[in-house]
Amino acid sequence: MSSDRTYDVIIVGGGHAGSEAAAAAARLGARTLLITPDLARVGQMSCNPAIGGIAKGVVAREVDALGGIMGRATDAARIQFRMLNRSKGPAVWSPRAQCDRELYPFGVRRALDEVPGLFLHEDMVTGLLMQDGRVTGVRTGGGEFRAEAVVVTAGTFLRGRIHIGSDASVxxxxxxxxxxxxxxxxxxxxxxxIARFKTGTPPRIDGRSVDFTRTERQDGDPQDFRFSSYVRESIPEQRPCWITWTGEGLREVVERNLDRSALFGGEISGRGPRYCPSIEDKIVRFPDAARHQVFLEPEGLESTELYVNGLSTSLPAEVQVEFLHTVPGLERVEVTRVGYAIEYDYFPPHQLRHTLEVRAFPGLYFAGQINGTTGYEEAAGQGLMAGANAALRVLGRSPFVLERDEAYIGVLIDDLITKGTDEPYRLFTSRAEFRLLLRQDNASRRLGPRAREIGLLTERQNEALEILEERDLRVQRWFVETVIEPADANPLLGQCGSSPVRQPVRASELLKRPEVPASGLAHAGGAMFDPSTDTDAVAAVEIEIKYEGYVRREAERARSLRRQADFELPDDLPYEDLLSISSEAREKMARVRPSTLAQAGRIPGVSPADLQSLILEVRRWRRKEACFT
Ligand SMILES: Cc1cc2nc3c(=O)[nH]c(=O)nc-3n(C[C@H](O)[C@H](O)[C@H](O)COP(=O)(O)OP(=O)(O)OC[C@H]3O[C@@H](n4cnc5c(N)ncnc54)[C@H](O)[C@@H]3O)c2cc1C
Known part of the structure; x- marks a missing residue:
């Protein structure tokens, strides 16, 4: 905090959304203040210290491509890396990193400290300052701070209530x-x-009390993978995870104590994430499953604690110990922290614009768990967009919105605003229509130029992007221009079970064969680049050549969606009067207030016929408005 208590943008909260929001706003040139109750906990991982996974890994790379912090903080903290979905083809590969719980927030804080124009202040925000329906600042225990835009990223803290068993809540x-x-x-x-959601966390155990001989060791991938395309952090020493299984013993303990679970005893009213169920949920919902997988994941290099992934619970502490002792390898385990459930307020996101500004209060933005999402990556992506838009608003510049064919972040925000969510929202690849376009390997190529154009990248990031672009071009050219002699190609083709060639052939032609890998061709053709380090560039060429037809069709569909997106819908359209549209569609559109025809089409309950009528109604309404003015 500086002595002048006036800023351009104030960020409330120093979690994953808040850190990205603060850094993005300041990078764009807004004088920014981040206020959070405990500066030592900035970027803290509330639950599992892991970043990435299916779809989420792409978001972490998108945040990085837009100049954000998450990618480099993950690289500097990752103690195990795995590329998920590797058996399914590179278009859906998803990077995931287990992180050191201490190193990750350290990396976030270091990155924040590097941003000029960003100030940090330790306090709790207790209210907003408003004038004529516009936000003008915030109130804290220590006084008032003024700003034209405020981004609230309060996570699970809004009227948060923790439950450990049915009779201990705080x-x-x-x-x-x-x-x-x-x-x-x-x-x-x-x-x-306002509404209420819940989530939970499993117990942590002391690794020294685990019998690892009864578990299965899982090492990470040896690959030198980086989440960050721009900053090269040094990667810490790597650690294994361990796999074990629940069985009949655990089922019996959980079933016997179900009425003591806060989640089942009726103490918690909010809804929880269906896809991240507690062990109580799993036992009740899957009565025929003989066992459930449990991952024992390291919490850090200097810590003996393990995160018991798969056993999230709100049963009393003594029951947690009892069920853990039934799991192979955990018979004598010491619990270091008990699992718990938490319920909290969130604001249904249909109240927001695509910039994450609250419709009712210009200058007020929400990002992260407060919008009904769950997950660090979802929070970070929203935080970056909300912080950027808050700054752009104050600086009098056009908003920055990502479309569904540009980024998973675009899919996430559009889903939230258009469809709302009745359970904590997390991203999956199935939520995106343009999966072949939205890949982890091309995140910086997709979004780097957009970030550069609006000024989200630092000088260092701009330079790194230029080098990446040159490298991409070089790799692409090599495949298109290089002709490989049969003597060089045939040994590789033989190894891959592909038919030999008799004439010299272009590398790009051979790459069209599904069984022939790009890295092998680069070696066979004597390429000057190294496919094991230029992995993103090589993966991009491989996907774009191998799946050329699919990629082209997806790009065409995206273009047609864009044309619909260009048809803008007026903010003050009186939906209730547009009688040629079905009453269900009118009601839903009046609630969501879509900004384009494409967004209207994604609202559940709005049919293609409604869209046709909507076009006619909007044209009629515009003519009428023009007459009046
Ligand atoms: C028990 C638990 C289990 C979870 N399990 C998972 C999981 O398994 N997988 C997963 O992906 N996600 C999980 N999450 C969710 C994950 O932690 C969040 O999605 C993510 O941290 C959200 O980021 P955020 O920035 O929105 O909020 P948070 O990370 O919660 O950060 C909120 C920040 O706002 C600050 N703050 C709050 N109120 C104020 C105020 N009035 N003034 C100033 N600052 C304020 C807080 O101090 C904090 O710094 C879990 C969360 C909890 C609590």
Missing amino acids: GAGRVGEAPSVELAQELEARGLE
Whole structure:
């Protein structure tokens, strides 16, 4: 904080959304203040210290491509790396990293400290300052701070309540941290729709008390993979994870104690994530499953604690110990921290614009768990977009919105605003229509130029992007221009079970064969680049040549969607009066207030016939408006 308490943008909260929002706003040139109750916990991982996974790994790379922090903080903290979905082809590969719980926030803080124009202040925000319906700043225990734009990223803290068993519950945002009650009350009192969700975390155990001989060791991939395309951090020493299974013993303990679970005893009203169920949920919902997989994941290089992935619970502490002792390898395990469930307020996201600005209050933005999402990556992606848009607004510049064919972040934000969510929202590849375009390997090629254009990249990141672009071009050219002699190609083709060639052939022609890998061709053709280090460039060429037809069709579909997106819908369209549209569609569109025809088409309940009528109604409405003015 500086002595002048006036800023361009204020960010409330120093979690994953808040850190990215603050860095993005400041990188764009806005004088930015991040306020959070405990500066030592900036970038803290509330649950599993892992970044990435299916779809989420692509988001982490997109955040990096847009100049964000998450990619480099992950590289500097990762103690195990795996490329998920490797058996399914490079278009859906998803990087995932287990991180050191201490090193990750350290990396986030280091990155924040490097950003000029970004100030940090330790305090709890208790309310907003408003004038004529516009936000003008925030109130804290220590006084008032003024800004034209405020981004709230309060995570699970809004009226957060933790439950350990059915009779131990306490108000908290995370274990040991106070909830944010006044801010939640004020936002509700200002008329915003509010609802409640829940999530949970498993117990942590002391690795020294585990019998690893009864578990299966899982090492990471040896590959020198980086989440960050721009900054080369040094990767820490790597560690294995361990796999074990629950069995009949655990089922019996959980079933016997179900009425003592906060999740099942009725103490928690909010909905939880279906795809990340507690062990109570799994036992009840899958009564025929003989066993459930459990991953024992390291929490850090200097820690003996293990995260028991798969056993999230809100059963009492003694029951947690009892069920853990039934699991092979954990018979004598010492619990270091018990699992718990948490319920918290969120604001249904149909109340937002695509910039993540709250429709009702210009200058106020929401990002992260407060919008009904779950996950560090989802929070980071929203944070970056909200912070950027808050800064652009204050600087009088056009908003920055990513479309569904540009980024998973675009899919995430559009889904939230258009469809809303009745359970904590997380990304999956199935949510995206353009999966072949939205890959992890091409994140910096897709989004780097956009980020550069609006000024989200630092000088160093711009230079790194230029080098990447040159490298991509070089690799692409090599495949298109290089002709490989049969004597060089045939040994590789033989190894791959592919028919030999008799004439010299272009590398790009051979690459069209599904069984022939790009890296092998690069070696066979004596390429000057190294396919084991230029992995993104080589993967991109491989996908674009091998799946050329599919990629082209997807790009065509994306272009046609863009044409629909160009048909803008007025903000003040009186949907209730557009009688040629079905009443269900009118009601839903009035609630969401889509900004384009394409967005209207994605609202559940709006049919193609409704869209045709909508076009005619909008044209009629525009003519009428023009007459009046
Ligand atoms: C128990 C638990 C289990 C979870 N399990 C998983 C999981 O398995 N997988 C997964 O992907 N995600 C999980 N999550 C969710 C994940 O932690 C969040 O999605 C992610 O951290 C959200 O990021 P965020 O920035 O929105 O909020 P957070 O990371 O929660 O950060 C919120 C920040 O806002 C600050 N803050 C709050 N109120 C105020 C205020 N009034 N003034 C100033 N600062 C304020 C807080 O101190 C904190 O710094 C879990 C979360 C919890 C708590």
